[in-house]
Amino acid sequence: MSASRPARPRRVYDVAVVGAGPAGMAAAAGARQAGAERVLLVDREPETGGILNQCIHSGFGLHHFGEELTGPEFAQRAFAEMVDDGLDVLTDSFVVDRDADDELSVMSAEHGVLRVAAGAIVLASGARERTRGAIRIPGSRPAGVMTAGLAQHLVNVRGLLPGRRAVILGSGDIGLIMARRLTLEGIEVAGVFELLAHANGLTRNIVECLDDFDIPLHLSTTVVEVHGRDRVEGVTVAPVGPGLEPLLDRARFVPCDTVLLSIGLLPEAELARSLGARIDPVTRGPVVSSTMETTRPGVFAAGNSVHIHDLVDFVVEEAQLAGRSAAAHVLGGSAPRDNVTLVPGENVRYCVPHTISTDREHTVYLRVRRPLERSWLRLGDAYEKRLRYVVPAEMVTVKVRPRFLEGFSSEALRVDVVPREEG
Amino acid sequence: MSGLRPTGDTGEPGGATPDDGPVVDAGHEVTTYLCIGCPLGCRLEVEESAEHEIVEVRGFSCRRGERFARQEHTDPRRTVTTTVAVTGARIPRLPVRTAAPLPKGLVRALCDRLASVRVAAPVRRGEVVLADALGSGIDVVASRDLDRTDAG
Numbered sequence A: 001m002s003a004s005r006p007a008r009p010r011r012v013y014d015v016a017v018v019g020a021g022p023a024g025m026a027a028a029a030g031a032r033q034a035g036a037e038r039v040l041l042v043d044r045e046p047e048t049g050g051i052l053n054q055c056i057h058s059g060f061g062l063h064h065f066g067e068e069l070t071g072p073e074f075a076q077r078a079f080a081e082m083v084d085d086g087l088d089v090l091t092d093s094f095v096v097d098r099d100a101d102d103e104l105s106v107m108s109a110e111h112g113v114l115r116v117a118a119g120a121i122v123l124a125s126g127a128r129e130r131t132r133g134a135i136r137i138p139g140s141r142p143a144g145v146m147t148a149g150l151a152q153h154l155v156n157v158r159g160l161l162p163g164r165r166a167v168i169l170g171s172g173d174i175g176l177i178m179a180r181r182l183t184l185e186g187i188e189v190a191g192v193f194e195l196l197a198h199a200n201g202l203t204r205n206i207v208e209c210l211d212d213f214d215i216p217l218h219l220s221t222t223v224v225e226v227h228g229r230d231r232v233e234g235v236t237v238a239p240v241g242p243g244l245e246p247l248l249d250r251a252r253f254v255p256c257d258t259v260l261l262s263i264g265l266l267p268e269a270e271l272a273r274s275l276g277a278r279i280d281p282v283t284r285g286p287v288v289s290s291t292m293e294t295t296r297p298g299v300f301a302a303g304n305s306v307h308i309h310d311l312v313d314f315v316v317e318e319a320q321l322a323g324r325s326a327a328a329h330v331l332g333g334s335a336p337r338d339n340v341t342l343v344p345g346e347n348v349r350y351c352v353p354h355t356i357s358t359d360r361e362h363t364v365y366l367r368v369r370r371p372l373e374r375s376w377l378r379l380g381d382a383y384e385k386r387l388r389y390v391v392p393a394e395m396v397t398v399k400v401r402p403r404f405l406e407g408f409s410s411e412a413l414r415v416d417v418v419p420r421e422e423g
Numbered sequence B: 001m002s003g004l005r006p007t008g009d010t011g012e013p014g015g016a017t018p019d020d021g022p023v024v025d026a027g028h029e030v031t032t033y034l035c036i037g038c039p040l041g042c043r044l045e046v047e048e049s050a051e052h053e054i055v056e057v058r059g060f061s062c063r064r065g066e067r068f069a070r071q072e073h074t075d076p077r078r079t080v081t082t083t084v085a086v087t088g089a090r091i092p093r094l095p096v097r098t099a100a101p102l103p104k105g106l107v108r109a110l111c112d113r114l115a116s117v118r119v120a121a122p123v124r125r126g127e128v129v130l131a132d133a134l135g136s137g138i139d140v141v142a143s144r145d146l147d148r149t150d151a152g
Helices: A022-033 A050-054 A071-082 A148-158 A173-184 A203-213 A270-274 A312-331 B063-074 B104-114
Strands: A010-018 A039-042 A058-060 A087-090 A093-098 A104-108 A112-123 A127-129 A145-147 A165-169 A188-193 A221-227 A234-239 A252-255 A258-261 A265-267 A299-301 A340-344 A348-352 A362-368 A375-379 A383-387 A396-400 A412-419 B029-034 B043-048 B054-058 B081-087 B093-098 B118-120 B128-130 B140-142
Touching: A010 A022, A010 A312, A022 A039, A022 A050, A022 A071, A022 A112, A022 A312, A039 A093, A050 A071, A050 A148, A058 A071, A071 B093, A093 A112, A093 A270, A112 A312, A127 A148, A145 A148, A148 A173, A148 A258, A148 B093, A165 A173, A165 A221, A173 A188, A173 A203, A173 A258, A173 B104, A188 A221, A188 A252, A203 B029, A299 A312, A312 A362, A340 A348, A348 A412, A362 A412, A375 A396, A383 A396, B029 B063, B043 B063, B054 B063, B081 B104, B093 B128, B104 B128
Parallel strands: A010 A039, A010 A112, A039 A087, A112 A299, A145 A258, A165 A188, A165 A258, A340 A412, B081 B118
Antiparallel strands: A093 A104, A104 A112, A127 A265, A221 A234, A234 A252, A348 A362, A362 A396, A375 A383, A375 A412, B029 B043, B043 B054, B081 B093, B093 B140, B128 B140
């Protein structure tokens, strides 16, 4: 605004990618492959790889690399495969906002504040963990209550143990993985407590992280109070009734000095929001078209910053598409506009992308609300497909081909996952 | 410790209850496993004779499930991932893994053994950190590169 503002170094790119985790690396690669010459990849951490660097367990990359890798191995191989010399990587750097001239303001440890003009942006900033405040656990506020991902960082990267006896609230995969991790590091895990009647994590993690180490999983049970003044001294746990209300007459005290929360992830959509992109109240990430473009033209998004994925392999696929689309936005040749809105119907919590077009094939990701052993996936009355087994913890992936929607002429396509009779 | 402990019972009262199961010959023993192949999570049963021969595998709904039950019953193995101390790098821990799945009974002993391993940066991914771990014939290797930094 002011004429006296000191001139900041200015850089010009075709595509700027925010976040250098798996989504960011894949988006940058996608943009390069689609012909974008000048691509910038920005991350606030000192190195690329994002959360993979602290996920030292194996189970990554079966789809993408055809073998089972640890997080750091996946990150390093993805970097080697996706990051080429034509790509500028700016670590220790943070995208603050976009100014009135549509230029990004990037704060960099090495370069100070930079102005970045980019023809298109890909948001790949990942997710944040839900914290104690999100579920309002009553009790005191001592040290020792932390998210499972923070404990993972402390143990795996910093070499610090968070306590001696831990209780884990929530049966998400990170919590299960950390139950094993803490046990192997000599910390006693008193138990994993899950509010719902079913575990949230993969069966594989229940077996390999809990059963292998005799760590009890208490379903339909939650933490109703945290005790301790300076440090956690224990928690009160109670079973819950059918309406998930705690049954306090059956509450009991569990001594511990650490409480790990594995209660879900939320897309990091702060930048998307500040850029004026519309946010889906269910996914909590930006609404995206079939090219992964947000409602702000030229602003694309991918990975956990759009919706929470189970597998990094799908993140990569989605992000490559976002990167290619961003390049097409700059170079010309964008795909025709979407003409169909996907409407989550029975037993469907959300669909991504939010819109598709009837002229080409799309991969649609969706999550169900409740488990079904045998079901039909229905796209309006245009198409149906058998699904074998669906659970909320596992994303459903569907290829939608143009011939499925032949003769379909409405603008809204309802997506249902309904029970299928035997036979 | 023995791979024979029944799994799948989550310890929650009123949750998974052991059913009566099929009638089994005298001296036969049935062990159950929870299949990890897919979200279906089949309850697998392995029936063994008094001579410890597998008589029947039940409860699977695909070939992978049957294979898993036999493997889990006769020789359960796990890929072990943990960290070792590293000096001279930007971070103090180096993530490591077994190059192949290790017999399950050795997992804790391996982690105890690795507690005293210390390596110096630079390290390259795949570099052997502990060869022939506990005489298993399986190496423990670095999961990532770590460059040497001046700070070290």
